[in-house]
Amino acid sequence: MSFRATHELHRRRAGRNIGLALVLLAFIAIVFGLTVVKVTSGDPMQAFDHVPRPEMATDGTPAQGD
Amino acid sequence: MTDASINTHTLQPEASFGDYVALLKPRVMSLVVFTALVGLLAAPVGVHPMIGFASILFIAVGAGASGALNMWWDADIDAVMKRTAKRPVPAGKVEPGEALAIGVALSGFAVVMLALASNLVAAGLLAFTILFYAVVYTMWLKRWTPQNIVIGGAAGAFPPMIGWAVATGGIGLESVLMFLLIFMWTPPHFWALALFMNADYEKAGVPMLTVTHGRRVTRNHVLAYTVLLAPLAVGTAFTSIGGPVYLLTSVVLNALFLLGAWRIWRRDEEAAQADKYKVEKSFFGLSLLYLFLHFGAILMEAALRPYGLGGWG
Structure with a gap:
């Protein structure tokens, strides 16, 4: 008797775990990529959601890196 | 254990x-x-x-x-x-x-x-x-x-x-037109499918038009929606997302789609059963191509725009 995952059920569980791991890794990569793009695009924005807010520019020109 | x-x-x-x-x-x-x-x-x-x-x-x-x-x-x-x-x-x-x-x-x-x-x-x-x-x-x-x-x-x-x-x-005229293109396309697309697949829906008790109002009414509806869809689809060619490529694609596809809908409308159930719903099945196949090519043409116009070729210039 061995404790190794030899049953078909274990293979399915392993597949599910690997699938979920890949999904989570992809999500991390996407959030990282989005953050880099939002922060470096230099639009006037507030940090809590990184959504550009043109109304924050006072003189009509986009403020850089506020 | x-x-x-x-x-x-x-x-x-x-x-x-x-x-x-x-x-x-x-x-x-x-x-x-x-x-x-x-x-x-x-x-x-x-x-x-x-x-x-x-x-x-x-x-x-x-x-x-x-x-x-x-x-x-x-x-x-x-x-x-x-x-x-x-x-x-x-x-x-x-x-x-x-x-x-x-x-x-x-x-x-x-x-x-x-x-x-x-x-x-x-x-x-x-x-x-x-x-x-x-x-x-x-x-x-x-x-x-x-x-x-x-x-x-x-x-x-x-x-x-x-x-x-x-x-x-935001929302624009063009985005509403793209919405309407799919919205008006859905009924003829689905009802053509229902004409040759309705045994399933009947069994499940889903009120498909073919089950509740019969096939004659369904055929009328397919034609009516196709007639309403055509000017809308072709008209989109003259907005900012359209252009010559879209216009040509749309005119050809809508002519074929209208012809298909008219052939569905013209025949009765006996004729359809005789050739195993050949016309309905080919109309359904065309409907998939219809939507794909319309959006493909919009995409093409957008792709050509940076080179000064897309749209009406």
């Missing part, structure tokens, strides 16, 4: 990763990705590729979530229809409660992430689409009225509007 965990005799069959993917209706998702992408690229404002990619992904996740909610609610009728009996919930691979949990969780996730990645208008439209499909169509209209697919078709028509909103932050 540990051996107990591999005793499957008393356990439900466990779902594989693929079963959870199937719960999100990947084929519907691929159509959503395509039309949302066209909406995004046809918009007059560009978006950063990373933001565009992430937004399309979250729109697809939202569409998948509404698919999971649909499978949770419709498991009883899916089980009696041949076409849908192998879906994860009726097949017993995924518990109904699990499908509900995944649907609700992914809906919230997709809407919040789309709001963060793009803007609140796009996220609001996505939230409305999910609610419309899961609640208005699946829970309410589908089992109640033969007009179910007409109004339910709106859910499938929203993705290009969401893509457009990702880029522009």
Whole structure:
């Protein structure tokens, strides 16, 4: 008797775990990529959601890196 | 002791990763990705590729979530229809409660992430689409009225509007026209399918027009909607997303579509049964090509624009 995952059920569980791991890794990569793009695009924005807010520019020109 | 965990005799069959993917209706998702992408690229404002990619992904996740909610609610009728009996919930691979949990969780996730990645208008439209499909169509209209697919078709028509909103932050005439193109296309597309597939719907008790009002009325409806769709589809050529390529594509496709609808309308059930619904089946095949090529032409116009060739210049 061995404790190794030899049953078909274990293979399915392993597949599910690997699938979920890949999904989570992809999500991390996407959030990282989005953050880099939002922060470096230099639009006037507030940090809590990184959504550009043109109304924050006072003189009509986009403020850089506020 | 540990051996107990591999005793499957008393356990439900466990779902594989693929079963959870199937719960999100990947084929519907691929159509959503395509039309949302066209909406995004046809918009007059560009978006950063990373933001565009992430937004399309979250729109697809939202569409998948509404698919999971649909499978949770419709498991009883899916089980009696041949076409849908192998879906994860009726097949017993995924518990109904699990499908509900995944649907609700992914809906919230997709809407919040789309709001963060793009803007609140796009996220609001996505939230409305999910609610419309899961609640208005699946829970309410589908089992109640033969007009179910007409109004339910709106859910499938929203993705290009969401893509457009990702880029522009709003709604425009062009995005409404792209919505109407899918919205008006859905009834002839589905009713052509129902004409040669309605045994399934009858068995499940879904009020398809062919079941409630008969095939003659369905044939009339196919023609009526196709006649209404044609000027709308061709007219889109003269907006900012159209151009010569789109106009040519649209004129040819609508001529073929009108001809197909007229041939469906002209014949009766005896003639259809005699050649095993050949006309209906070819009209259904054409309808898939019709939508794909219209959006393909819009995409083509957008792709040609940077070279000064797209649109009416």
